[in-house]
Amino acid sequence: MLASCSVADGAPADAGSERPAGSQRPTGSADVLLPTAGMEYDYQIGEGYTPPEGVRAVSRDREDEPAPGLYNVCYVNAFQTQPGALPWWQDTHPGLLLRDDDGEPIIDEGWDEVLLDTSTAARRTQLAEIVGDWIDGCAKSGFQAVEPDNLDSFERSKGRLTKEHNAAFAETLAARAHSDGLAIGQKNTTDLLGRHAEIGFDFAVTEECAQFDECDAYADAYEDRVFAVEYEGEGDVSFEESCSTWGASISLVLRDLDVRPAGAKGYVRRAC
Template sequence: MPAGRLVLRRAAMLFAALALVAVGVADGTGSAVTTKPFLPDAKFDYQIGGGYPPASGVRVVSRDVKDVPAGLGYDICYVNGFQTQPDENGADGQPLEGTSTWFAADASRKQLLLPNPTPEYPTSTENQRYSTPYYVDPGWPDEIIVDLRTRANRTTLAAIVGKQIQACADKKFDAVEVDNLDSFTRAYATLADRTSAREGTEPEEGAPTLMSKNDALAFAALLIAKAHSLGLAIAQKNTAELEGEGKAAGFDLAVVEECGATTECADYAEVWGGNWVDIEYTASGFSKACTSVKSTISVVRRDQDVTKQGSTGYVYAEC
């Protein structure tokens, strides 16, 4: 999802060498596990809306956890971990685990959802079933932001998201990207800022929030440990404001959206060198990102809904 910034730019020869070497990481117990190195500057496709045969030359593909790897070189598994999944029922007609209804239907699980401080004023103009009692992401009103403010919540949520990460490993993906690490930046503490966000106007940078960067990083550390314990690399998703802290926490690469539109491409490049990809959703953002970092990474343009090839509105381009 669109969001919005990074210490040494490595030489291309170094990245090529790293691509041939397995990377050892700690799994949280002191044991060494092996993750597959990313393929710097390899042609990329973002297929989280449904898999389809990639264009010629594509070697890095990101797909949803419910999908299967493309098997062309490097496969990234998409999981929504810092917000609930949009509602979807299983074959038995019951809400799937991790969906908004699944969380809200249970007294203990609903305590894991970030509450709306002013329930008389919904956090979104849409889907007020959720945006009245809970803090939904204003841009994605079917997704409730989870409450990471306590260690107990983080531990319980990590176990829930960990099942999805396990599914990625079981399907033989190489890495996992967990959305939306930057949710804390949109959980505004004041009614005035929530009102602005609800109406589509982003509050000023640095506006006070209900959750902190440290809350997000503490939760991320649990997910990083889980992924590494399964031999999966894990990508920092967006969140330029972390600068080098995400890499220091243990993220292995980054999956970025709209750094061209937000003029943050150089920030990510500074931290990640060639170990990241960028997805743009507008022509202008795509042009800016291509101009800024095409010599270092694969930049793609996709349609906002990330639809399958052949669908109405489908867009794919790589510069």
């Protein structure tokens, strides 16, 4: 994960949403609404704001309201805690935090988030009750899809988690999302791209796929149903180059690393 919102864990408020334009029904068994390849996108997980003209899809935090009339993707931090949420987890579910040999929580230092322990079926079941409630909330609020973040937490687990652990948990979350009528997006990690159909992912949300030369892999797997976020000042591939290579097929947007709302100092947003 490169960008993370700062909202603490909690139940989302109710909100309505009009039926989004420019989306399509899938041909599979899950009765969910898929995004349309190439629809203009905005990444608003830091704080929602009035979408720029032309935008047809947005990602917003699960505690935010969906944007009326657009395709709304609900951001859920499913594999790590939110910044500042550790006390809640310590008080209510200390056994679900991944710990080192000394019993100390293992932290994603880049974002001050503790990894959640997906290493056993029992813990995954308990986590699914919590995260599943959040996904239910996304559906109730009027979102059309969900993006469970930090699927790649096994890479930061000091060897205590594997991609199989996270794939198993993601499969449970996909089933929950589909039962709620939500599509579900794979968030990063090409390590699990070959298993996307088995897990149940419907589209992708990627961060810096251009910088890591991964956009084609996601586009091929999801028939161009890819929401790709690049960050200002990160990496060596310019946004102009990214747009020239991939902008005609996938939904590509440039944001500031802190995903600030429009009008805030440091706000950056460009689309191809």
